[in-house]
Amino acid sequence: MCPGCGAPTALRQAFMGIDAPVVVVGATGCLEVSTTVYPYSAWRTPFMHVAFENAGAAVSGVEAAYKAMKNKGNFKENIKFVAFGGDGGTYDIGLQSLSGALERGHDFTYICYNNQGYMNTGAQRSSATPQNASATTSPAGSVLPGKLQRAKNLTEIVAAHNIPYVAQTSLHNPMDLIMKVKRAVETPGPAFVNILVPCPLFWRIDQGDQVKLCKLAVDSKFWPVYEVENGVYSLSYTPKSEVPVEEFLKAQGRYAHLFKKGKERPDIVEHAQKEIDAEWEKLKGKCEK
Amino acid sequence: MAKTLEMLVNTLARNVEKHKEMTSGNLAFAEAMRQINPDVVAAYPITPSTEIPMRFAEFVADGQVDTEYVAVESEHSAITACVGASVSGGRVMTASSANGVGLMHEVFPIAAAFRAPIVFGLVNRSLGAPVNIHCDHSDSMPERDSGWVQIYCEDAQEVYDTALLSVRLAEHKDVLTPVFVCQDGFITSHCYEAVEMLSDEAVKEFVGERTPHYPLLDVDNPVSYGSFVMSEHYFEIKRNQMEGMFNVPRVYDEVSKELAAYTGREYPMLDCYRTEDAEYVVVIMSSAAGVVKDVVDDLRNRGIKAGCLRVRMFRPFPREAVKDALAGKKGVAVLDRSASIGGTAPIASEVKSALYDLSEKVPVQEYIFGLGGRDFFPKDAEMVFEMLEENDYTSDARFIGLLEGDK
Numbered sequence: 051m052c053p054g055c056g057a058p059t060a061l062r063q064a065f066m067g068i069d070a071p072v073v074v075v076g077a078t079g080c081l082e083v084s085t086t087v088y089p090y091s092a093w094r095t096p097f098m099h100v101a102f103e104n105a106g107a108a109v110s111g112v113e114a115a116y117k118a119m120k121n122k123g124n125f126k127e128n129i130k131f132v133a134f135g136g137d138g139g140t141y142d143i144g145l146q147s148l149s150g151a152l153e154r155g156h157d158f159t160y161i162c163y164n165n166q167g168y169m170n171t172g173a174q175r176s177s178a179t180p181q182n183a184s185a186t187t188s189p190a191g192s193v194l195p196g197k198l199q200r201a202k203n204l205t206e207i208v209a210a211h212n213i214p215y216v217a218q219t220s221l222h223n224p225m226d227l228i229m230k231v232k233r234a235v236e237t238p239g240p241a242f243v244n245i246l247v248p249c250p251l252f253w254r255i256d257q258g259d260q261v262k263l264c265k266l267a268v269d270s271k272f273w274p275v276y277e278v279e280n281g282v283y284s285l286s287y288t289p290k291s292e293v294p295v296e297e298f299l300k301a302q303g304r305y306a307h308l309f310k311k312g313k314e315r316p317d318i319v320e321h322a323q324k325e326i327d328a329e330w331e332k333l334k335g336k337c338e339k
Numbered sequence: 340m341a342k343t344l345e346m347l348v349n350t351l352a353r354n355v356e357k358h359k360e361m362t363s364g365n366l367a368f369a370e371a372m373r374q375i376n377p378d379v380v381a382a383y384p385i386t387p388s389t390e391i392p393m394r395f396a397e398f399v400a401d402g403q404v405d406t407e408y409v410a411v412e413s414e415h416s417a418i419t420a421c422v423g424a425s426v427s428g429g430r431v432m433t434a435s436s437a438n439g440v441g442l443m444h445e446v447f448p449i450a451a452a453f454r455a456p457i458v459f460g461l462v463n464r465s466l467g468a469p470v471n472i473h474c475d476h477s478d479s480m481p482e483r484d485s486g487w488v489q490i491y492c493e494d495a496q497e498v499y500d501t502a503l504l505s506v507r508l509a510e511h512k513d514v515l516t517p518v519f520v521c522q523d524g525f526i527t528s529h530c531y532e533a534v535e536m537l538s539d540e541a542v543k544e545f546v547g548e549r550t551p552h553y554p555l556l557d558v559d560n561p562v563s564y565g566s567f568v569m570s571e572h573y574f575e576i577k578r579n580q581m582e583g584m585f586n587v588p589r590v591y592d593e594v595s596k597e598l599a600a601y602t603g604r605e606y607p608m609l610d611c612y613r614t615e616d617a618e619y620v621v622v623i624m625s626s627a628a629g630v631v632k633d634v635v636d637d638l639r640n641r642g643i644k645a646g647c648l649r650v651r652m653f654r655p656f657p658r659e660a661v662k663d664a665l666a667g668k669k670g671v672a673v674l675d676r677s678a679s680i681g682g683t684a685p686i687a688s689e690v691k692s693a694l695y696d697l698s699e700k701v702p703v704q705e706y707i708f709g710l711g712g713r714d715f716f717p718k719d720a721e722m723v724f725e726m727l728e729e730n731d732y733t734s735d736a737r738f739i740g741l742l743e744g745d746k
Contacts, residue, residue, distance in 0.1 A: 071558035075423070088568040096555045098426060099565035100419055100449055107416035111381060111423025111431075114407035116556055118378035118429055121405060129558060147419070150412030 054257030056247035056264070057081045057163045060221040061134065064161055064245070067232035070130045071095075073116075075109040077139030078102035080170045081163060103143035106151035106160065109133040113156045130235050131158035137178035138168045141204045152211040152240045159234040159241045162204070165249035173252040177202040180272075182318055183304045185252065190307035195318060200325070208242045209278045215241035216278040219286070222264035226275060226286055233277075246273045254303020266301055269293040271330045276337065283336040295323050355601045356538035364495040364527035367534045368434065368460040368520065369394035371502035373404055374542035375458075378429030378549075381409035381420035383439060386472045387524040388462035391434035414439035418446040418457075425455035425517075426564050428554030430506065434460035436524060440478040441466055444485075450517050451486025452580055453564050454552070456509035457517040458502065459487075463625070463676075464524040465711045473712020474524040476624070476677040480685045486580060488518040488587055489654040491624045493610070496534045497651075498522045500604055503537075506546045507594045513586040515552065523626040525712065541601055587655050608652035609660045613639065617646025618669040619727040622661075622690055624650050624676065627708070627715045631674075634720040645724050650686060661693040670702050670727035674739070676709045684736060704732050708739035715740065 051058050057080060065072075073096045076082040082099050085092035100108040113131050133151075135144055140162040148160060167185050168174035175185035181200045184190035188197035209216045215237040217230040227245060234241035246267055248260045255263055267273040269289040276285045296319050299305040308315045362370065369391045372380065382392035392410075399408040407424075411417045414435050425431040435443065440461060450457055466477040479489060490505065492498045498520065505518040522528055537545070553562045568576060591608065599605035612632050614620050621631045628649040638645040648664055650657075665671055671694075675684035683691065687705035694701050706723065709715045719739050726732075 073555060073558065083567045086563055086566040088566040088572055091563045091566065093563065094561065096558060096561040097563045098423065098555055100422055101445060104415060104419040104446070107381075107411060107419035108423040110409055110411070110416070111379060111420030111425075112427045112555060114379045114381070114409050114420065115424035115427035115429035115431070118405065118407040118424075119427075119556070122378075124428075125556070127558070129556065146412060147416050150416055153412070154409065 051080065051084050052251060054250040054260060055080070056165065056221050056249065056260040059260065060163050060227065060245045060247045061161070063221060063224050063227045064231040064243070067228040067230070068130060068132070068235050070128055070235070072130045072132055073098075073112060075099070075105050075112060075131070075133040077105035077133070077135030077144055078170070079136040079139050081134065081136070083170060102139055104147045105133040105135045105139060105144055106148035109158045110151045110154060110156045113158055132161060132235065133158060134161040134163060136169065137162060137164040137166060138176045140164070141178045141202055142176050149211065152208065152213050152242070155239050157238055157240070159231065159243065161231065162242070162244045163247045164244055165247045165252060166201070167249070167252050169249045169252055173249070178204065182308060182322065184307055185304070195307060195315060196304070205242070205244045212281060213240040213242065214238070214280055217242070217276070218244045218273070219275050220246040220264040220268050220273055222261045222268070223275070223287070230277065252304060254306070255301065259301070263298075263301060266293060266298040270295045270298040271326050272298050274330065274333055276333065283333070283339070285334070285337045295319070295326050355541045357535050359533050359535050361531050362495060362534050363390070363529050363531050364492070364498045364522045365390035365462065365529065366394055367495045367499040368502050368522070370536060371499050371542075372432050373398045374537070374539050375430070375432065375503070375506055375546050376404050377406050377432045379407045379409065379421070379424035379431045380433060381411050381417045381424065382433045383411050383414045383417045383435065385414065385436050385439035387464055387528045388434045388436040388439075388460060390528070391460050391462070414442040415446065418443040418450065421457045422446060422450045422453060422455050425450070425457050426453050426554065427556045428549070428551030430510070430549045431455070432458045432460070434462065436462045437464035437466055437478045440482065444482065447482055447485035447487060449565070452576070454515035454580070454583060455517055456515055458505045458509055459517065459519050460502070461519045461521045462524045462528045463521055471711040472524070474526050474676070475710045475712065476675070477710070479519060479521050480677045482519070483654055483685060486516065486584065487654065488516055488584070489521060490518065490652055491521045491650065492527065493626055493628050493649060495527060495530075495532050496604070497606060498527065499534050499536060500598065500602055500606065503542060503545060504594055504598050507597070508587065508591055510549050511590045511594070512550070512552065514583050514590050516583040516587065521625065526626045535602070537601055545598060545601055584655050588657065591652070606651055608657040609664060610649035610651055611664050612647040612649065614646035614648050614664050616644060618644040619724055620646045620648050620665060620668050620671050621720065621723055622648045622650060622671060622673040622686060624653065624686060627674070627676065630715055630717055631720045634717050634724065638724060643724065643728070653686070656689045656693070658689070658693040661690060662697065665690070665694060665701055666697055667699065668701050670704070670730070672704045672706055672723045672727055674706045674708050674723070678707050678710070678736070687736070702732055705736040706739055707736050713740050
């Protein structure tokens, strides 16, 4: 992985939450490519990568075979199944396959390490890329201020499948992340954990700043951490003193065009703040029910 | 004759219980699936193969099988789930057609490279556009380089027998390669005919249990599937994979003989119908071979030495057997039910290539027929034989049964 990448940090924490023998399925992406370079493997577990858009279907097949063979008495131990993908493999190209697996109710945990764009191919925009971020397929130019569209709220889309466990977390709070993965894996049926993971190359931040950026994202309510357990929402963290989103944006080179001397866009920053506040209120409303 | 007798004796010796049913190609394949009782079936409906997952779902609903039936949301997910289940160590089957097969395209070579012995009922249907639900081979032919075995069946009986046989072939340790069991959409899949089936016990005995190699679920001995492999090793891995395909003819021969001891029926890779002393031979695949065989009989009655070579195994292509069967013939016509637009049609290309090393040239005419389910009549086959007799060849493909003629 690149120096300062948040993905290995997040996944190392995630696997701290899993005690049982586990089989891992990965979608194509930075993490898959860099951890399975033949003839080596960074995984001490069985590992399978089929393609980019089908980690949900691949883990479905593995889990189905396990169930069939367990019923025949071929397995005594209980094996857990974890699939992971970046936001490209989860929000975009793999969404159908994930949705199918969730709807069918396979017993597995899907972990999305969300760095908000296609990093394996060089920082292209995805549907997880926030509005106004400059990505290589939505660059900030003399006319356009980066990506025009808002990010898709995948966690809510997943929650709408009425699966037993859905959570959002961030790598700056290891206990929150580990406990959420633990709950996800221990919950029978499908579970989903969406982890915010900075990419220094795309976000254009210092290599040592992954934790700082995640904390800013959460304290500015840009990335709320919460869970949905059997349909019941609960916030895992409420910032004691809210940080304006401007601080989160300013800390990253991908928003530099909004703060360029003489070409500042306070209107965009203000609009972003309004939207974040509105989303937060919506989420709070769901948590209070 | 001696061989047939030997098979008959073997069959009697085994005293295998059998029964006949009026059934279709689809339902014969589904019935074979019930008897095979796979660990996992992941499938998605598409005409004309839909009856296979539908019938199988009934078996699941009635508790007649132990299978985990995964009713996925697309063909891409169907084949992906099959790959996951197969490398986990399960016995896995599925079915599809046409654009469903097209959607699976990305995953076929992955299945083959993972050495996942999936058995796949491929019910041939034309690939859109325009949308057409009837038979041609334009769906399976693009997959001929995917690393899967391709067997094309002439009728429902052959579909049933081949389904059983393919489980053993695919899972054999020297093969470990997925198999397409192809049948013609509607013509074979939906027409009812008498099919002789083995008892459940006999099928169970024949297919046995799968012995998985390096299963993903062996958590004590973890393995990786689908690693990232650059130029240092990729070529060697692909070459190793080919070994499985190279071993198919030997294993196929063993397994089909073993099945013949139960059924009394044996299917060689090439079905040579009156070709031995024939002067003119039509090469064809699947259900349309029946029409050609009828015409061959008629022509023989009129003193014309005609023959029909039905290619049953297309991958691996039985090159030597084709060469031997066609050497010295006065003329050969190859009838493809798919086109390679801008190139030579798939079977014609293979046949011409197989005949290349013969010192004496055998003239070959390429024909395209039956696209989108266009009927193929005895008069069409007669016309092909007539043109062979008249020594009438073109370097381009001719088209059979086009309303505006073959231009």
